Amino acid sequence: MIRIQREDFDIGAELASLTDGNARIGGLAMFVGLVRDRASQGQISAMTLEHYPGMTERRLGEIEAEARRRWPLEGVTIIHRYGRLEPGERIVLVATTSSHRQAALDSCAFLIDWLKTKAPFWKLEEGAAGVQWVEARESDDQAAERWKK
C-alpha cells in the first residue's frame, strides 16, 4: 500500500491494518522519518516537501515490487507526506511484514534507502538565514548502492 499525502498518519492504525487478519506474519519492521530541527546550515524552523505527482507513485510502486522480488513479504506500507512540516513532525513511514524477522528488517532498510535516492521528492528548509533547497547527500547514494545486485 502506497500513499502520498499532505496529512499526518497514525502509526498504530497503519501497523494494525498491515497485520490484522494475517497470522502468517511473524515479524513487522518499521521506519519512521521525522523532521529534525538542525541541518547543515544550522537551526531550521520548517521544511516544505515537494514531489512529482504521478511519477512518485510509479517509482514507489517499482521499489515495492523490487522488495517483493527479493524477500518473501506478506505486506508493505509506504506513506510519504508532502507540504510544510515542522521539526518533530512525521515525514515518512515504511513498514514491512514477513514470516520471519530478517526479511522484514532487511526489506524495510532497502525500501527507505532506495526511496531516498529514487523517489522524486525535494526538501526546502526554512532557517534563520532564509530558505534553502536540501542538497542530495553522497552517504544516501552509498546507502542505496549497498543493495545493488
Place this chain on the structure above:
Amino acid sequence: MKLLYFAWVRTNIGKAEEEVAAPDHVQTVEDLLDWLATLGPQYAAALDRRNVVKVAVNHEYVEHDHPVRPDDEVALFPPVTGG
C-alpha cells in the same frame, strides 16, 4: 512538449510547467537543455549546473542523450532528497 520543473529548477525558471514547441533540431535531452538555456537568463541560471540536472521523460529517469519527442512529458529537477 510538456515541460515540468521541480525544486530549484522551478524556482530559478519561475514557473512549474509550460507547453513548448521546440525547434526541429531538438532531438535529445541535451539538445533540449541547450535550447532552453537560450530562452532567457532565468533558464540559463536554472541550467547552469547542467550535469547536476536530472531528467525524466514520461516519468522514467533518462540520461541526457535520451531522445525527446513533441508529445513527451519532460521533467527537469535536482537530485532527489525525500525520505
